[in-house]
Amino acid sequence: MGIFKIEGGKQLKGQIQPQGAKNEALQILCAVLLTPEKVTIHNIPDIIDVNKLIDLLGNLGVTVEKLASGSYTFQAKTVNLQYLESEAFKQDGRGLRGSIMIVGPLLARFGKGYIPKPGGDKIGRRRLDTHFEGFIKLGATFRYNREDYFYGVEATQLQGTNMLLDEASVTGTANIVMAAVLAKGTTTIYNAACEPYLQQLCNMLNRMGAKIKGIGSNLLTIEGVTSLQGTVHTMLPDMIEIGSWIGLAAMTKSELTITNVNWEYLGQIPNVFRKLGITVEKRGDDIFIPAHKNGYEIQNYIDGSVLTISDAPWPGFTPDLLSIILVVATQARGSVLIHQKMFESRLFFVDKLIDMGAKIILCDPHRAVVIGHDFKSQLKATTMTSPDIRAGVSLLIAALSAKGTSTIHNIEQIDRGYEHIDMRLKAIGAQIERV
Template sequence: MAIFEVRGGNKLSGNITPQGAKNEALQILSAVLLTEQPVEIHNIPNIIDVNLLIELLKEMNVKVSPTGPNSYVFQADDVNVEYLQSEDYFKKSGRLRGSVMLAGPLLARFKKAYLPKPGGDKIGRRRLDTHIIGFERLGATFSYNSDTGFFALKTDELKGCYMLLDEPSVTGTANILMAAVLATGTTTIYNAACEPYIQQLCNMLIRMGAIIEGVGSNQLIITGVQKLQGTTHTMLPDMIEVGSFIGLAAMTQSDITIKNAGVASLGIIPEKFRQLGIQLNINGDDIHVPAQERYEIQTFLDGGVMTIYDNPWPGFTPDLLSIVLVTAIQAHGTVLIHQKMFESRLFFTDKLIEMGAQIILCDPHRAVVVGLERAKQLRGITMSSPDIRAGVALLIAALSASGKSTIQNIEQIDRGYENIDGRLQALGADIKRG
């Protein structure tokens, strides 16, 4: 099992560029199955989850040709649908959550698909109900195999319909959207997710010949077409990396410039870090975070304790709550972190408490952070990364701590962050992979 050895306390400086968006990549790569023509994709992050999905596509006979760093051409003109029933597919597809995104395109084009039990992070229950109910309403039927843990889906023909989603699931919206673009008739998806990732997918599909109205809203209207063509697509910068680097700069009192940050697609993210008292200077598409000795958490206008919580877009993304929590450790003031979506995502706080943080875990969804105000430094310990975002939060804590920290199970971090140790070393971090 790989580890990071971190010696904290260094002030970092320099420029860092975020990778392509992980959550967008899993949708966009799945969409290549919707056409037999070549699809060229740029700014693909070189991370475990994305590489596993590319591996799956290759096993399904999709032609994959690299065209440069982080760029590939995909052509799904000879897809082996029978591979979906193989033991090898069962094993591989269950290793990451992103494999569920293959279901919509496969149902649309080949009339059958398989959904594995969700893999990936151990952060709580991750339901497939939204996906499956959406497919049912389009005309698919499903059965569940308790031995393999797979849902088998099939259809004679997908037909457009109106549906009100029970939750604005990003992956659910994307999956249903990809099925609907080749369905007969018109599909209306209300309470759809409208994250930049969904907008990117919609715009890519429109370039491929799909007819989609309402992009950027919570109501998507899709008029099905018979066939889609190839296209070229470039991923957005990863907003979660951008937020992670802001938190890193604040905790380590570093002067860092985040280059090509995709500022126009960050939504409320910069404002939430400003609520922690962090100074951000936005210059074009770059974000400069100057070194700050002190940052003070704001209060509400009535003097109440600041609460930061996750919400569907354009609310604050749940993937950055772990970063906000760790960043608040050295702030002046108090903040309540309310993680609504996942019931296990705050459990990593026990390691932060062991490092010296003042955190009260109220319940599985809420934690109060009382800022240390730089009165004392965190101390290095040995810990394990439970999920992607908590892993990077622990890494940020370790880089700000005195002494040596060892982070185990860093495969979780590698699932979502490309060459994170190399890029942080370039800023002056003392981090070694072992």
């Protein structure tokens, strides 16, 4: 397993370009299975989770051609459905959470889709019920083998229907949409997720010939078509990485410019960081963060009560950035309550921050109170292990702000979501070494 050694307490300076969006890539790549024609995709991040999915598509028989860094063509002209029932597929699918989203396209185009219980971050229970309930409502037959945790859905012809999702699941909505575009008749999905990455998927499908209305709302109407064609698609920058770099700039008192961020898709992110007292300046389509030499102060509510930052489905604040917010708050002036509503194990990394000297009270699996140091007491370097992608980057940001040399183990977790992170941090002055 790899290790990062970080010499912290250094000011950084320069520009950093966010990678393509990981969560968008996992949806968009699965959509190539819906057509036998070529699909060209640009701005694909070079990260472990995405590369695993590209390999899985190749094993399924999809022709994959790399055009340039971040640009590929995919053609699912001949798909090897026998691979879906092989031991190799069971192994490949388990290692990747995003593999669940191949089921909808396969079911729609070939009449069957299988998947082993997917892996991914250990951040709490992440149900698959929304996905399979949607497929069943479209007319699929569901089966589950408890011995090897293997799911399957089959249908001769999916039929459009009306459905109300039990939760606004992003991956669940994406999977059901990809199944419904080739169903017979009209499908309406209420309580649909409406994240920018799902909007991107729907817009791409429409360019391929799908008929989806209500994009960006929680009510999608899909008129089924008989086939889809190829297209060209460019992915958005990763909003989670953008938020990570804002937090990094604040914690290290660095002047950073984050370039080409697509401001219109950032939602609450700039405002939440501003509530922590961080200056987030819009310069064209860039974000400029000045060096916060005098620190930053948390804004209380107008009645003087302590600020609460919590996660919610879009357009609420993304749960993937709460770990970053928590770390940034450790050096703010004031206190804040972090409420992680959506996952019950995502705050357990705070023990590492407490070891570094942070003042954090973990109230329960979902809530933590952070009492900021106002940089009067610098975090101390330590040795730690990355538990998941977002907590891993949060610990990396803490290490870059801490005095001394920190070591982070299990950095493969960070590499799952952040492209060449050590090289990009070195380019703005960080002292980080991959061992």
